[in-house]
Amino acid sequence: MRFLPLFLDLSSGTIALVGNSPAAINKLQLLRSAGASVRWFSDDEDASAELLTAGGPGRVEIDTSRASDIDASQFAAVVIAYGDKRDDAIAGRIRAAGGLINVVDRPDLSNFIFPAIVDRGDVVVAIGTNGASPVLARRIREQIEALLPARLGDLAALMGRYRERFAKARHASRSLRRFWERVVDGPIGAAALAGRWREAETALARAVEDSRSPEAPSGVVFLVGAGPGDPDLLTLRALHTLQNADVIFYDDLVTQEILARARRDAELVFVGKRKGEPGIGQDAINRRLIEAASAGKQVVRLKGGDPFIFGRGGEELEQLRQAGVSAFVVPGITAALGCAAEVGLPLTFRQEATQLTFITANTSDGAEAVDWSAASNPHTTVAVYMGLSAAGTVRDRLIAAGRDPKTPVAVLVRGTRPDAKALVGRLDELPTLAVAAGSGPALLVIGEVVARSEPWRASLSRQEVEVAA
Incomplete structure (x- = not known):
């Protein structure tokens, strides 16, 4: 910038x-x-x-x-x-x-x-491209113009007239930010944007007077899926939740680009685990979520991918329910979907791949304890989470279960991120591919559909060039 x-x-x-x-x-x-x-x-x-x-x-x-x-x-x-x-x-x-x-x-x-300007009276949006592309800035302005209500500036002016009055009237337990969020997102904002100004102002004046009394703590926890890494793959609901959070507990798979989409003054707390390093235990994470919500905060537990697919979101939800804490789940794009789509790999295909199985190799007893027989069907695409270091075991167990050693496989590392890497080959080559992939969050995909992906097609083109040479 x-x-x-x-x-x-x-x-x-x-x-x-x-x-x-x-x-x-x-x-x-x-x-x-x-x-x-x-x-x-x-x-x-x-x-x-x-x-x-x-x-x-x-x-x-x-x-x-x-x-x-x-x-x-x-x-x-x-x-x-x-x-x-x-x-x-x-x-x-x-x-x-x-x-x-x-x-x-x-x-x-x-x-x-x-900058290119969107003018809504008291609300002004400025769009800049460091002077490199005024045309692009104008195109962005056109899109924002279509999104912002025409009366948005008038709503801002109404809030401005009551800002000082609320600051003087509010009880110390009342949050300034939360009060105005309710104004904007609730019936007052809806009435103002619809042009019902007398109704909106009457309701706002009443809300200011009601703020003189204490507010009971009423925290909430959102279990939010951050997707596979690309911030543009956040859902709109996830983005809205991040913008309203008081505190965000995030894991190691969440990128800095995604955290940058959060509210600027939100407290960011790392609770992830890095390989080879001590990390906070799940019981401690659960306790901290409950403590933050009990203090009246809006809490986000931000997880890579989807919280309900190998993200332990189900365990956290159970603990929050038992503690009487309001909790909601905001699903995210799981790694298997996001990473495969990035390289043009269809996880299912008519009459070729009619089943899809998600497996984690990161169990308490290791990949050896997984029942691989369910993945033996040649019409089943297998997506293995957290399997990079267990690639040899994955290969051996699948072949032992009956999968053809020549079955196409893909190793997708850091999928959807700028440094993403995709390697393809055969099932019997899986450990070698895993080593070549390097480090980082990885997904292993095994199945005939891998041969329809862009990396596979590119590998065939390279082979043809080598043969011709």
């Missing part, structure tokens, strides 16, 4: 605008619509005066003196839009003087840029 998004108070000073180009005129209209006071350094006073007939609350003064003599200290910011070599000379002098400057379409000369 080169340009940190900030919001400039336009009442703090005058903005200098330099140039008569179409880009300069666009910036003039934008600044005027935002209420800015602008001194426009123009080479053509008559032509510039004609443009001032366009409406806008901002005040504009035309200055025909030389733009090269601008004193940056007199202005809150300077915007330059000649579009030629004059931009470089003026920008260099203003930057040397410590001024805030934007050269239109020249982020290399600027120390601030204009």
Whole structure:
């Protein structure tokens, strides 16, 4: 992130605008619509005066003196839009003087840029691409425009009018954040966005008065599936839950990119286990979840993949129920689905793979204790979780159960992440593939459908090239 998004108070000073180009005129209209006071350094006073007939609350003064003599200290910011070599000379002098400057379409000369803007009155959304792609920023703005209700800014203004009153009235046990979340997400927000302003304001005033009394703790725990690693594979419900969490207990399979989607001031607590290192036990995790919820917090237990597929989510849910804690499950995309889809590997296929079996090799007694006979059918696709270090046992047990040693297999490591790796081969080669895959969360897929995946097709193409050579 080169340009940190900030919001400039336009009442703090005058903005200098330099140039008569179409880009300069666009910036003039934008600044005027935002209420800015602008001194426009123009080479053509008559032509510039004609443009001032366009409406806008901002005040504009035309200055025909030389733009090269601008004193940056007199202005809150300077915007330059000649579009030629004059931009470089003026920008260099203003930057040397410590001024805030934007050269239109020249982020290399600027120390601030204009984002694409979604304007909803008191709610303003700014979209930037570090100046690299204004077209992409506009496309994102169009999508956000379609998502945000037209009256959202009016709701923000209503909340602003009652913000100080609530801060003075509320009992110490009342959470500021939770109160306003209920306003936005509940009946008050719904009435405001529907244009029923009297109803919304009456309900908000009543809620402020009710906040004078203590609030009983009412925490809740959400068991949330984070998916296989790509933050874009989070479900909308998972994202909403992360944005509302007070504290997030996360395991080792959750990526930093996913944690970045959480509420900025949420407490992040690592409770994972790394191979070869001591980790917190399950009983301690259960206890900490219960303690946090009993303190009235909104708690998220964030797990890689899906909490109910080899994630011990069922055990945690039982413990929370026994403790009388409200708990909800937010399912996630499990590794078998996400990682296989990434490499074009269909886990089932008509008349070829009619069964799908999920197996974990990480049992208390090891992979040797698993009943592999259920995976012996050649029409069954087998997805083995946490089986990288047990690949030799997986191979031996499956072959002993009757699977053909030539059955296609895939080792999918760190699936859906930027450093994902996929290796394919035969069942009898599985231990060698596992070693070549390296470390990281891995999924083993065994079945004829592996031959339909992109890595398998690519391996055939490489073999053909080698034969031709």
